[in-house]
Amino acid sequence: MGMTSAQKRGFGATLWDWLTTVDHKKIGILYLAGGGFFFLLGGLEAVIIRIQLISPENNFISAGLYNEMITMHGTTMIFLAAMPILLGLMNFIMPLQIGARDVAFPFLNSLGFWLFLFGGVLLNLSWFTGAPDAGWTNYAPLSIQSPGHGVDFYIMGLQLSGAGTLMGGINFIVTIVLMRAPGMTYMRMPLFTWTTFVASILILFAFPALTVGLFLMMFDRMFGSAFFDAALGGNAVIWQHLFWIFGHPEVYILILPVFGVFSEVFPTFAKKRLFGYTAMVFATFLIAFLGFMVWAHHMFTVGLGPVANSIFAVATMAIAVPTGIKIFNWLFTLWGGSIKINSAMLWSLAFIPSFTIGGMTGVMLASAVADYQYHDSYFVIGHFHYVIVGGTVFGILAGLHYWWPKMFGKYLHEGLGQISFWTFFVGFHLTFFIQHFLGLMGMPRRYWVFLENQGLDTGNLISSIGAFFMSFGVIVFLINIIYTTIKGKKAPRDAWGSGRTLEWTISSPPVHYNYKQLPLVRGLDPLWIEKMEGNKKMTPAEPVDEIHMPNGSILPLIMTIGFTIASYGFIYQTGNKYWLIAVYAGMAIALISMLTRSLKDDHGHHISKEELERVGD
């Protein structure tokens, strides 16, 4: 199956290929497409929120719809946009960077993607019948008392997509531990691989807390238990704990991979080795470790007592140290480098000051005493948008511009890239900088309207104008994608000419088995080492021989459809017991697919030596 047969395939065959694929590169692209779709949806919700707040006592949407809008904006952006897009980048790039031909569990990889997608679609279908409206944190008892099925959709949708994410995390850990190319020791792994590894460990430890919390919430809402009902001896604070034991590591799951992206972009475009590689790895682990013991800083005003608050405050402030190490290492990487500025580099450079402002307000919020003033105000909104947009979104866009030629074989248009960067960058600071001051002036978050002449009018208008700038930037980026797909400039293997890591040694886009021969890694930045010694390409670590690859399978999709039907059943069986049929039918479909998978042997296929030699390099 070379390129020629792929081009001749009809629409049906192509669709079937994508539905059954277990190729980590195709699943990566699916993640990017799915996450990108939800990013646009979440962005639309954000714009609606900003239109509602453009003037005092505005009546653009009703109060109830506003609650649904903020809940869905937060939930969509975190669970369905930012994280899947990162998983997409990891999926595509990480195996290439360690010189592997696929991930350790290709079937699981596909299942993880479909679970994420159907979880997201399930959650968003709630728009037709009433979306969740208890905030993205879904605090009990508000969420327990929320009428209708909105919160039920939140529970089942996140349970599905969360299971998918957990599978992804486990898969990446095993891949990195077991499937590195010969010579690729841990301390020779590129930083993006390192951060993927650490973020996956965070996923492994953090998501079970969410799963447990969602199950308890599910039992409370659907089966009459009382875990969070104080009247029956439950405790609503437990939801907050469980949510934030997951939720705080989650923000590091969002930021660590993009730290990896920047650590690839800066050395490539400064033509210098990453400054302080060992310190970077160490700082990544330290952030992950500390990230697990700070969750209660989201709960300073709950009344945990001064001792607990102080401990969590100090631990939180400590995270600024390893993060500071990273910021300085990036600056020192740039120092004295021969710097080339393009879109990928612009997003990375803009990240440093933007994220540092977010980090600074983070330390301010970490002070438990001061937090009583900031809590639930627009100051918090300003803070976390600075770290999530200024960190994660900038990083995703830097990564997309940087790896687009590798993923699709074509360069994104540079001019369009710069237009979208500048409008988004200006819009971002316009929107969120002023929100810090709105918060300090007393504007609470999650309020539907604000009153006239309280000094909040101009600030909110400016913030809304910024949101339109950001929307314009995103639209230009979409146009850029379409333009590039139709008539983009073709990219060679080493697309930027100064690539350092293994992914730049193979064709753009890579063949489905990635490496004809696994490369021999002789140090950190293996491609750079070979270049410095005047070698045109990597030294192979093995002779050309048969390659064993996994077969595609439709089972992950069927399994997921089963779970989705069952989720619908769970949501609606509270009103009408006939919906239990959907629970049983859905579970039957899922379990039969699992049984089929277990009992039917699938040994994959081999690509013969002759075919590999015919294809050439």
Next chain:
Amino acid sequence: MTDEMSTRKINSFQKQKNKQEMQKMVVSFALMIFFTLVAFALVMLEVPSTYVIPIILLLAFVQVSFQFFYFMHLKDKGHEVPSQIIYGGVFITVMVALTFTVITWW
């Protein structure tokens, strides 16, 4: 000829190692069943709970260690990374349980 002999030597070495491994597994399995019986017996004999609870916790701790080190091979060479990850998980679980105990339930 020498090749064949060395393979045979490795095989017999491997065989002996497997045998030892199997012995350890059977012993720890028997011990685990014994501990479970002890735990049940203590409850059925109505020993005061001041003694039963710490003893059962201790037995549980030993059983978990058997599970990790013998059945999940944490003690084996070449299993360093999985072991580290398990220890990390244990650490976080203990910390979470401790925090819940101290600041929510106490």
